[in-house]
Amino acid sequence: MREYAALGHMEPVQAPYSHDGCYYIPHPAVVGKFRVVFNASAQTSTGVSLNDIQLVGPTIQDSLVNILLRFRRYRVAITADIEKMFGQVLVTSEHQDLQRIIWRESPADNIGVYRLKTVTYGMASSPYNAVRALQQCAVDNCSVSRDEDQAALARDAILTSFYVDDFLTSCANASEGIELARSVDAILSAGKFRLSKWNSNDNQVTMCLSSNASISSYTFNSGETSVLGLKWDSVTDELFYRVEIEPTIDVPTKRSVLREVTRLFDPTGLLSPVVITGKVFIQKMWSVGLSWDTPLPDDLREEWLRYRSKLKALNQVRIERWLGMVRHGRTTLHGFCDASSYAYAAMIYIRTIDDSHAKQLSLLTARRKVAPFKGSTIP
Known part of the structure; x- marks a missing residue:
């Protein structure tokens, strides 16, 4: 919760509190893989929850199977994911009070009221809103690449090779992979989407990208990693x-x-x-x-x-x-x-x-x- 406040994902609501047009989201902690879970399906005294009155939105990303097949197409494979993807997308200020929570650090503290400012896990519309923002970022910022052809390739890769926050693609050779990774990173960085946990089966790709100080964050995972529910060994380049x-x-x-x-x-x-x-x-x-x-x-x-x-x-x-x-x-x-x-x-x-x-x-x-x-x- 401190991280939410430090990153600007939530802010305190100043007293006196007005509760008109508001919704308070319960947020239990999950302690297995420790995280906060927001439950916008919790019903209010009217018997209706916030998720009950939201539009979910259509599926606008490519299917999981298509992305996996594209990942297997060419010799050089590249993966990455977006850090805190939902938290990089602001919710319009007029709707932020529908994302109120209460919180205190210890029983000795007074209960505080906060509003979540960004797209929140647990909301029916959140996956659509986050993916839609990502795709708009690809369209709006593809001009950051000076090469028009490379900009188009990177834009299309963002539109077709992301499954929510997971990026999987393959390229014919190392030089194409390096250029594509740099262009995708530049386009998404312009929209404050930060890519991390990069991985590739090609040593030339990993060495070149990790040595480039201008890249936003080329932190690499080597060896075994998860790719959309499967396991991938980037050293042997095998799925298991x-x-x-x-x-x-x-x-x-x-x-x-x-x-x-x-x-x-x-x-x-x-x-x-x-x-x-x-x-x-x-x-x-x-x-x-x-x-x-x-x-x-x-x-x-x-x-x-x-x-x-x-x-x-x-x-x-x-x-x-x-x-x-x-x-x-x-x-x-x-x-x-x-x-x-x-x-x-x-x-x-x-x-x-x-x-x-x-x-x-x-x-x-x-x-x-x-x-x-x-x-x-x-x-």
Whole structure:
């Protein structure tokens, strides 16, 4: 809370307090990864919360899958994120009193009233407002780059390669990556969006950027890092997974099985055979009419425990990030689909041939679904 005040993200409201047109946001502390969480879904005495009366706004950023696929396109990968993105966007002064909070450092202090001045986590409209401000920044400030072509590339990268505050992109070579990173940084710095936690699989990119004193903040994360729910090792340039399997203590139920299967986050479908097996098992539980907290029958319990025990093998899966695409090479897409009485799926492979005629074949993406209970024929 001291940081909020020091950074100008909140300011005290001077007494006497008028409460007309105001909303007070509860803010519990989360102590796992310590942070403040603002709960604008808390209802007032009218039975309505601030989130209930807000427009959420449309989705204006590119899809997570598209960003990940673009990240895998070329040899040189670059990632970064925006520090305190929401806090860099001011809320108009006439609406700041809808973001009031109460706070005191200790029980001995008087309770103080504050208003939050910036876009706040926990508000229904906040993701849209922050992303919309970022995109407007890209349009308004792209002229800071003297080269028109480079300015256009950087603007398009900001518009298409950000997922909220996470930036992922790939370039054909190191020099292109360095120029793009510098231009994106300059454009966003003009709007007070500060990029940090840069990472790249190319040593030339990291060395060149980190030695440039004019850059706003090239702090680098080397080695393993998270990229939109996946893990990326920038040293080996591989994508991988981290599956945490807790020791089995309780008897498995439909609720606990569903919770564990939904933890298998797989946006591009690379784990489809594993995920669909878990979803087929969930369908079996529904078919026998189990309630949420009833222990599984012996046959289902044994089947589930066998499946669960094998999930740790996902930690051994390593996937090359780079799909082998080059600027003037040849790329073809190959689609397949299949169906059974349990599930059906479609997948796309990508085959690339570079200038030296070297070939590479990779699974690009896949989609799968459990077959419906009352289906027609398998075709």
